[in-house]
Amino acid sequence: MGNLTQLAQALVDLDEELVNKIVKEKIAAGEAPLDIIKECNEGMGKIGKLFEANEYYLSELIMSGEILKGVMNELEPLLANVEKEASTADVVVIGTVKDDIHDIGKNIVVTLLKGTGFDVIDLGVDVPAETFVKTIKETGARVLGLSALLNFTFPAMKEVVDQLAAAGLRDQVKVIIGGAPCNEEVRQFTGADYLAKDAATGVNICKEIFGKC
Template sequence: MAELREALKDLNEDEVYRLVDEKIKQGVSPLDILDECNKGLMDVGELFAAGNYFLTELLFSAEIMQNIMQKLEPLFSQGDNIREDAGIVVIGTVKGDIHDIGKNIVVSLLRSHGFKVIDLGVDVPVEKFIEALKETDAKVLGLSALLNSTYPVMKDVVEAVKNAGLRDKVKIIIGGTICSEAVREFTGADAYANDALTGVNFAKKVYANK
């Protein structure tokens, strides 16, 4: 599987698709394929942060990932682990950021696991998150971002959830390659995720303990 990660990191589009098709034919779990692709995508993000890749390469990697998801999404619906009425998750990319590739992958996976997902889109203001939580009674809120300038915005959302009297009812997870334990502590969120599967498992755990 490491070769798939390497091919995505190198932005070798044809090789990536060939390997994904090969793994699917071999019966490899789509979640395992996605996990390896996520690692490759994180490698691209690190190269971008280091100045070795530029915005063009970053956008190209996102395009490749979207095409991979088109191959994998039909397989998720065939899984034995799908649960009906698994719960409700509100998710969105916070104000000041319009990146959505990571968020979209999480949304697809959550829905494949039976969750009802309220996707608020990108550049979402604080108030919109609060409104969605009140309207849906969701127990999980996902905040997505790719720009480190959004750390204060994430913190503002968490504070707004607290001020609305919902903090003891809602578990908050922040997600994106910029997230870390230090960022989680700064924002006051309950958890952070650098990959889609971590976000899905967090939601499953929250509703399993409700």
């Protein structure tokens, strides 16, 4: 990771006041909300590394999460303002898998999807595989988004895909996975159809699936 931007560095420093000030300035200057989120993600990535190196502890993770939530509160109305391209008949079910409570990234995806016009069923965090399968069955949704930020919850993602197959629903639904540590290897392990490295990619994949591209 190269030099951090002023915003990313302020986040790493857990300087909430400065973060909010920079975000407000960027919004006033008309900067795209997704670019602001990208900068914040760089800061969150650095915080994760400091946590791994035992230089930051759980309290810093919690604090950074709280600061980012404040930033998202500012950005959400702007994200919802993008032009609606999807129809509300296009249902996307989404959730963070069992034993994982990270939801900041998932919530960004939900906001963007709703802003694009998708009908989103957000099942929240720590969602058991059975709940995903039941919801797909009941709604007939064609897209399922799974979020996981912890390596040890990758098997929970695979469990969802396996249970969809066991229920005879695998052909009906495309599964997209996301979350910072997810990569192509994880996608193959879980049996998911797509990997999205960021929220905008996730939305584009949904548009592609529903034939909007």
